[in-house]
Amino acid sequence: MRTMIDFYLNLPAKFGNKNAFATRMGTGVYQYKTYDDLLIDAKDLAFGLKGSLSEREKVAIFADNAYEWIQTSIAVTLLGAVDVPRASDVTEHDILYILNHSESKILFVENEVVFKKVIRLESELEFLKEIVIMYPPKEGNKEIGSRKIKISTLQELVAKGKELRKADPSDTIFLNNTIKESDLFTMIYTSGTTGTPKGVMLTQGNILFQLQNLPIRLQKGDRTLSILPIWHIFERIFEIFSLYYGACTYYSSVRTLKEDLRFVKPHFMASAPRLWESIYSGILGTLAKSSPVKQKMFQLAMFFAKRFFLSRQVITGNVLDIHPVVFWKQSIRFLYHLYRFFLVSIPHLFFDFLVLSKIRKATGGELRGSCSGGGALPYHVDEFFNTIGIPVLEGYGMTETAPVLAMRTFEEIIPGSVGRIFPKTNLRLVDLHTGEVFLDTEVGKFVFGRKGEIHVKGKQVMAGYYKNPDATNKVLVDGWLNTGDLGIFTANHNLRIVGRSKETIVLLGGENVEPVPIESKILESEWIDQCMVVGQDQKYLSVLVYPNISRFEEPVTGEFWKQKEVIQKIETEIKAKVNAQTGFKSFERVVGLVVLPKPFEVGDELTAKLSLKRHVITDKYKSEISALYSNN
Template sequence: MKDACRLFDCLTHFPDHAPLPDMLAAKEQGAWRSYSSQEITDTVIRLSAGLLQAGISGRDMDPEHRDKIAIICNNRPEWVMLDLAVQRCGAVLVPIYPTIHLTELAFILKDAAVKMVFVQDAELFRQVQYLQAQLPTLETIYSFDPVTDAPHWSQLPERADAASITRAAAIANSIREEDLATILYTSGTTGTPKGVMLSHGNILSNIKACLPLIPPFTHRPRALSFLPLNHIFERMMTYLYLFQGIPVYYAENLDAIGENLREVCPDAFTTVPRLLEKVYERIMEKGAQLTGPKKRLFYWAHDLACRYEINQPQALSYRLQLALANRLVFSKWRQALGNNIKGIIIGGAACQVRLIRLFTAARIPILEGYGLTETSPVISVNRYEVTDRMFGTVGPLLDGIEIRIAEDGEILCKGPNVMMGYYKRPDLTADTIRDGWCHTGDIGELIAGKYLKITDRKKEIFKTSGGKYVAPLPVENKLKESLFIEHAMVLGADRKYTAALIVPAFSPLRAWATRHGIPFSSNETLIHHPRVIELYTGIVTGFNQYFSSPERVKKFTLLADEWNVANGELTPKLSLRRKVILEKYGEAVEGMYAP
């Protein structure tokens, strides 16, 4: 793909590979429906022509003048085909998470002056239709699923004729590497969404830098996709798969991932740490249900894996025991993931080192990386080769990317991957990109001059009333190592000590309570039982030993409500929305600091 200068050039690279009957695939009415590379190319060409026929235009290719098309939809092949078609006709795609709050949705559609929206189903169609009266630029809402009163997306490629196909091809040929490819609104943990403008060149530079990192395959690999395509990480990886002729299968939903993994037998997938934590929790729940020798064998293997080190010599006796554990226990873990996994690429947030160690020992390489939407996204990543991996870090930098650690510890990044800027916000752009360096807002350091380590978010570090600085992220990640903790938010800015709001992992907690004869009728009654409070006191006390006095959690409150995206406590990437949580649980917070 050396000659590629636009993302949609992946279509012309399909002939470089054997024709694929399943370049993209998804479940339709319970069965896998495959889209061949030729069908995808034909659909994209006709869809881009149909968009022109519908009045969509790139105008003078100025970011503000070009027509914007929004997509609000879960992962599916049509998502990718629309993306490529929008690029080819000179318009700009604005992806929006399907779980977005109505207020944020209205802001984005208005801020981007969206002209056309593609939605997944009737529910999303009604949401956009409800807002349409306050959106003067919005003309049409198309649906991917059949919806009463909504035009179906398939009507657009049907409108294509020879003249519009020729016109779309001419527009595609005129698009340059430096032209805007997409606007991605970052939900962020606070404040108004910001539109990140990424050019074809920004994203292509990341793809080209990641290509040499693909593990060696002895067969034609497959990828499973379930991280939302709205996430630039998953989208960049999708382009990479397309350029390399790697079929992409879209998971039905999060609940069906286990079944889809066994059906597809993928060689790789990308995810965020919370989903890996869920996989681990399920494994441990099943382990706890075993009895007799099987249970002892499970925990023996687990304990062995907890002692695994990478790039360090380990005793022959340990290596022999681990090989046996892999054959008897961890082989079942790999089977549950399809038995072909060469690597799970993790991004979006910090991953527990303990989990990376465990899965790596089980011959399931976890390749943690780091980046931002503003950097297209990858800045650094641990490699498939163990010589370029280090536990507790996000790996070496990608080729062509520079970083600098500022005096206050902030990571600054420079390279062709850095965004064009924030849409219609030159003030925010100037604040983020200074003297050519993108200020990431993350605190970190280089280990051994090679491996980047993230220690916290700059804006999340707080100072207690005693003048001591506390970085909450390491404390939160340590607390979440407990099977009984789903989420934790550490706080204490301008307070006399550090405290925490804790959301229990209710499934294992209920099982524990049942085993110990503790009666409960709801989450609320469960978290107030003295023995449950005693359990969590022991967990917090045990983890406090890893931290200095100012970092130790002196008080905590258990919460009965689980945090999620729909209720606003989490971003779509499952990061904490600290401001929202503080406002929602202000009374509980004040209670922990009451005299």
């Protein structure tokens, strides 16, 4: 395969009448599209577009997960053009910026709502020539408000292309292209925690490298679920990866996930940490309302499952050893866990059948595993699902690396790590204070257990930020990408992510504190829903917390954030989680507390990936933070 054009054109020959996509039409009812259908539909659309689009031109897609999205994306790729994706909830500010900055010539919009947003900006759009409505209203005039931009529908373009293909049914138009591995495949505008969106340029080669090197395998005919936003490169790679192996992708949503799990019985799915946190909280919430007998049964099941899982991890060498362990200690540990493994096996199998199998059945009963990305998976959630028999393969990456850099495998699941670095990918760890490169896999230089900033080099690294050489040069030097993340290389060559270099809090005494491990520990509490640690240039750390109100036995009403009962409970939980016994230093202890009246929300305090916009939160609650320190 030379390009993604070759990849798509070869799919019908490999998988033909196998189902490629399934769209939910109702409870337990799905409409299927085969691999043959997929390429026919994409080619029809490509023929409908070919008179308006040339190679390497940009086509924006502002829409959500659906079969028509992938159809559009493939059609654009077949013509050698570049798609510029975003969700349907895109703001007018981002519409204007992305369309003008990317110089997109054609825009596909999901519906009339997005269409109207674009039309309001018509006079300011410099390059846009055509808008295609994917799901037009049944009634109404789609021409309203437009004077210079051509308006059409997806159905019209497909019908037009179908007629044109009758005269030329061959693939000659697609095969006779000048697209190379170094040409762009997609351009994704990041919605990061700071600044104006940057257009990440990902090439044909970036995507092909991911497909050929992901350390997991699917089987032909496997069922996978699509839940995460398709414009995020993580979900998109997973859908293309499913095509690579002849699997069928079922479109789901957070709202219908529970039903879809039951009816689809997926074999694999891509997910975000927040989804697993939600399922975890749901399980514990259901358990809290169950009878004392059921609660005791669950506790016993978890008691044996944890010991079974940990002992198996030790026996197979899948332990988070930050530093090398001397041989005699390894031997004693191995023998102890070998003995315990056999000791707990029978009671574990009994309670697993009686209790834990029912939890797994709620996911359809055929789920072999899930890959988690787009953020750090809290350790307690990670450990829980792997313990109960739902393997979670946490990965690490970013949009700028298309996206995967490291990933666990079924053979090496180590909670607390993100697995091994990809093949043909090099890693450096750089000391934040001295700039020393103390670990460099390219030259075989290894140091275990020392924290440093992660720099990577490989064929998955982006071409740069579109029309932004300054931003590109800040993060990309001699092929090495500065991820801005902090990591530790473990003794068994796994990577552990411990924070962001720009998130580091420097206390008044000069101590450097990474807030993420503290926040992750605090979030292990069932009483706390969201939190953010603060304390830059202060004597001690404090935390902003939004509590899990549903956990309080008595209904909490009114100004709960001021109620003594709520504040005291949260303080108790934080002290129980962050202390010397749980591995935290004295200066990492959280002293101050602000209970927030409302949760952090996407588009305000959170990015689309649910990352904290720390500068926004700090500014929004600056008076509360200031009062916290002035009062103490």
